[in-house]
Amino acid sequence: MVNPPAISFHDLTLGYGKHAVLRHLEASVPRGALLAVVGANGTGKSTLLKALMGELKPMSGSIHLQGFGWRDLAYLPQRVALEQNFPMDVHDCVAMGLWRQVGVFGGVSPAQEHKITDALATVGMGGMQHSTLSRLSGGQMQRVLFARLLLQDAPVILLDEPFNAIDTNTTLDLLKLIQHWHQQGRTVLTVLHDWGLVRQYFPATLWLTDGQAVYGNTAKVLGQQSERWVA
Amino acid sequence: MLSQWLRCCLLLLLVTWLPWVHAEEAPLKAVATFSILGDMVKAVGGERIQLTTLVGADSDGHVYQPTSADAKTVAQADILFVNGLGFEGWLERLVEASGYKGKVVTATEGITGLPLADGDNHGGVDPHAWQNLANAKTYIQNITRALQDADPVGSAVYAINRDTYLQQLAALEQQLAETIGKLPEDRRSVVTSHDAFGYFAAAYQLKFLAPQGINTETEATAKDVAALIEQIRAEKITAVFVENMVSPRLLEQIAAESGATVGGTLYADALSPADGVAGTYLAMMKHNIETLYQALAAK
Amino acid sequence: MLYDLLFAPFADYVFMQRALVGTWAMALGATPFGVFLLLRRMSLVGDAMAHAILPGIAVGYLLAGLSLTAMTLGGLVVGMVVAVLTSMVTRLTRLPEDASLAAFYLVSLALGVLIISSKGSSVDLVHVLFGSVLALNNAALLLVASIATLSMLTLAVLYRPLVLECFDSAYCRSVSTFGVWTPVVFLVMVVLNLVGGFHALGTLMAVGIMILPAVVARLWTQQLGTMLALAVTVAMLCSWLGLLMSFHFDLPSGPTIILSLGGMYILSALFALRPQRGKVDSVRQFLQ
Numbered sequence: 001m002v003n004p005p006a007i008s009f010h011d012l013t014l015g016y017g018k019h020a021v022l023r024h025l026e027a028s029v030p031r032g033a034l035l036a037v038v039g040a041n042g043t044g045k046s047t048l049l050k051a052l053m054g055e056l057k058p059m060s061g062s063i064h065l066q067g068f069g070w071r072d073l074a075y076l077p078q079r080v081a082l083e084q085n086f087p088m089d090v091h092d093c094v095a096m097g098l099w100r101q102v103g104v105f106g107g108v109s110p111a112q113e114h115k116i117t118d119a120l121a122t123v124g125m126g127g128m129q130h131s132t133l134s135r136l137s138g139g140q141m142q143r144v145l146f147a148r149l150l151l152q153d154a155p156v157i158l159l160d161e162p163f164n165a166i167d168t169n170t171t172l173d174l175l176k177l178i179q180h181w182h183q184q185g186r187t188v189l190t191v192l193h194d195w196g197l198v199r200q201y202f203p204a205t206l207w208l209t210d211g212q213a214v215y216g217n218t219a220k221v222l223g224q225q226s227e228r229w230v231a
Numbered sequence: 232m233l234s235q236w237l238r239c240c241l242l243l244l245l246v247t248w249l250p251w252v253h254a255e256e257a258p259l260k261a262v263a264t265f266s267i268l269g270d271m272v273k274a275v276g277g278e279r280i281q282l283t284t285l286v287g288a289d290s291d292g293h294v295y296q297p298t299s300a301d302a303k304t305v306a307q308a309d310i311l312f313v314n315g316l317g318f319e320g321w322l323e324r325l326v327e328a329s330g331y332k333g334k335v336v337t338a339t340e341g342i343t344g345l346p347l348a349d350g351d352n353h354g355g356v357d358p359h360a361w362q363n364l365a366n367a368k369t370y371i372q373n374i375t376r377a378l379q380d381a382d383p384v385g386s387a388v389y390a391i392n393r394d395t396y397l398q399q400l401a402a403l404e405q406q407l408a409e410t411i412g413k414l415p416e417d418r419r420s421v422v423t424s425h426d427a428f429g430y431f432a433a434a435y436q437l438k439f440l441a442p443q444g445i446n447t448e449t450e451a452t453a454k455d456v457a458a459l460i461e462q463i464r465a466e467k468i469t470a471v472f473v474e475n476m477v478s479p480r481l482l483e484q485i486a487a488e489s490g491a492t493v494g495g496t497l498y499a500d501a502l503s504p505a506d507g508v509a510g511t512y513l514a515m516m517k518h519n520i521e522t523l524y525q526a527l528a529a530k
Numbered sequence: 531m532l533y534d535l536l537f538a539p540f541a542d543y544v545f546m547q548r549a550l551v552g553t554w555a556m557a558l559g560a561t562p563f564g565v566f567l568l569l570r571r572m573s574l575v576g577d578a579m580a581h582a583i584l585p586g587i588a589v590g591y592l593l594a595g596l597s598l599t600a601m602t603l604g605g606l607v608v609g610m611v612v613a614v615l616t617s618m619v620t621r622l623t624r625l626p627e628d629a630s631l632a633a634f635y636l637v638s639l640a641l642g643v644l645i646i647s648s649k650g651s652s653v654d655l656v657h658v659l660f661g662s663v664l665a666l667n668n669a670a671l672l673l674v675a676s677i678a679t680l681s682m683l684t685l686a687v688l689y690r691p692l693v694l695e696c697f698d699s700a701y702c703r704s705v706s707t708f709g710v711w712t713p714v715v716f717l718v719m720v721v722l723n724l725v726g727g728f729h730a731l732g733t734l735m736a737v738g739i740m741i742l743p744a745v746v747a748r749l750w751t752q753q754l755g756t757m758l759a760l761a762v763t764v765a766m767l768c769s770w771l772g773l774l775m776s777f778h779f780d781l782p783s784g785p786t787i788i789l790s791l792g793g794m795y796i797l798s799a800l801f802a803l804r805p806q807r808g809k810v811d812s813v814r815q816f817l818q
């Protein structure tokens with residue numbers, strides 16, 4: 001491989017309780033990779049990201065982060081646990097990305113305010129700083145969450161189904177942002193279902209199915225399969 | 232051989248006959264609804280009865296919730312003693328549930344109930360008739376008559392017990408009258424947390440003020456509390472009493488704000504445990520009057 | 531005249547002042563946590579918790595008598611046990627969280643009743659355990675005031691983590707170690723406020739003053755800071771109003787305070803439901 005490995009999985013088995021979801025995964029993700037993680041529901045895609053974040057302990061095997069720590073990971077979880085009706089405005093939501101720098105008590109410096117404004121502009125939400133979250137559409141909310149990720153400025157970014165039920169415009173805009181991250185040399189792992197998008201935007205793919213995992217160049221992995229995996 | 236056989240027969244006869252005999256002389260199963268009544272019933276019944284009390288010492292007969300063990304007790308009872316005058320709101324359902332078909336003796340039969348000061352529950356009648364020693368005589372008479380009807384064999388014993396008790400009662404009445412008589416006219420107002428002393432007040436010319444209605448379930452209102460504080464101040468009441476079942480906190484607050492002191496514990500609806508200061512009815516009345524006297528007479 | 535109506539009862543009577551201080555302390559301590567409970571969609575949890583901690587308090591009393599520490603600890607322990615068991619059962623079985631919580635709190639409540647009635651003098655125990663707003667002695671006042679202080683301190687320190695954890699718990703866990711134990715501290719403070727509230731003011735008051743002002747505030751504002759301030763203000767205002775009603779109209783004081791809050795809620799809801807420009811058609815549709 002050209003680049004040194006960023007994340008390696010060694011004989012990794014993940015599951016909940018006694019039930020294993022992902023079995024014996026052996027793979028090495030190089031630094032700066034733009035990786036799509038695909039598979040039917042229940043094959044362990046989200047579980048994999050959670051394990052990377054340290055939320056889940058492997059049942060057996062291990063995960064190694066080479067040259068990275070937990071703090072270098074930025075994570076966008078699935079939208080289920082998000083309370084969009086929470087009384088908060090866009091600015092404060094994005095500012096959460098600065099948590100590591102600002103902490104529990106710190107204030108937001110003018111330089112950081114700048115970053116917030118820039119981030120919002122980048123995702124196409126410029127000028128909406130003071131809108132309440134509950135008034136945003138699904139696509140707008142997603143853009144805001146990506147702006148939050150921008151502020152984290154992390155070398156490794158994990159995205160769990162970021163385009164679920166999102167309009168096409170937003171999806172395309174955000175994919176451009178992901179490509180920009182790739183160009184900056186960040187390592188990006190994205191869980192998604194739309195193989196069309198995968199083929200078009202993601203050079204590498206990890207395909208999880210019941211019992212086995214296939215990893216490598218997207219064209220090779222998705223190969224002859226022509227139908228979209230709608231799971 | 233024959234003698235052995237005879238011995239066996241006799242033994243067998245004895246064994247089967249003994250329970251019969253025992254059954255004849257088994258004590259009367261009496262059930263009383265609460266501790267004060269129970270004490271009186273036991274005093275008259277003595278060894279001839281086996282008494283069970285439903286609401287025990289230091290427990291509230293107003294808000295009592297009968298258990299299934301109680302239903303069983305009542306079902307197996309030979310005779311049931313109740314206070315009446317609306318004291319046991321829960322009784323009707325218990326008797327129905329237990330299927331008890333025996334005699335229910337109302338201890339207050341023949342007593343004219345005093346009207347309630349507030350008039351909210353109990354259909355307007357104050358049930359605490361036992362707070363007047365004179366009424367206790369009627370209680371005892373009613374209890375004795377009932378026991379004599381149920382167990383004619385023991386009539387004489389019941390009569391003796393009744394007379395002994397009535398003597399003790401008379402002695403206590405005398406003592407009480409003397410003690411109260413020593414109190415000056417302007418020192419006869421008392422505050423207590425439970426409005427159960429209507430009969431006591433009427434019999435012994437004392438005035439009882441309370442922050443709550445008779446039933447321990449009613450909650451205090453701010454207006455009541457304020458009115459009571461005013462009254463204590465106006466009538467210069469020096470002593471406030473804590474009844475043995477209701478939360479003392481409210482009373483302590485009233486006492487603190489109005490300048491009165493907490494004078495001790497009065498027993499209204501229940502006896503104290505047997506080893507306490509008010510383990511029997513007579514002891515209870517004696518304790519109450521002495522506690523009152525001490526607090527009121529003191530400067 | 532207005533003075534007599536609105537202020538005199540408090541000026542003239544110490545017990546009224548204490549009642550006001552006690553309820554205001556609850557407003558400062560419990561109400562903000564009520565707002566967060568509401569935002570986490572856990573409003574009924576407050577009520578369920580209130581019932582669940584009963585055996586804890588009873589056991590505390592039985593073991594150590596009238597020791598506030600024992601009762602508070604007992605309540606806390608049982609509260610935490612129920613919370614933990616609920617989330618365990620939710621995670622390991624198919625039961626949704628509200629079902630497990632319902633099951634546990636009912637069991638807990640029954641246990642509490644059993645323990646209390648086994649002692650014999652049931653009324654005595656109930657009155658000892660559950661206070662009344664008109665009977666706040668020094669110990670009870672100190673208890674609510676301390677809990678209020680602790681609550682405000684906790685909120686000051688944990689405000690950001692709490693907000694983040696409420697809004698997006700998965701993300702919160704990914705950026706901060708606070709994410710794991712913030713919900714625990716939150717629950718502990720809720721239970722603490724409930725236990726203290728019971729002992730000082732009784733069950734109805736404690737839960738009511740935690741949840742109702744939050745519901746009212748929610749109907750008026752979309753900003754968290756404003757919501758918290760508004761909830762506390764509403765709680766204080768309605769305590770004052772409720773006590774006045776109890777005084778002037780001879781009504782029990784706990785219920786009057788809660789009913790004042792309820793009245794506020796109804797007014798707020800009516801105001802929020804008023805037909806808005808462009809929404810008239812939908813109202814008509816709704817009525818059909």
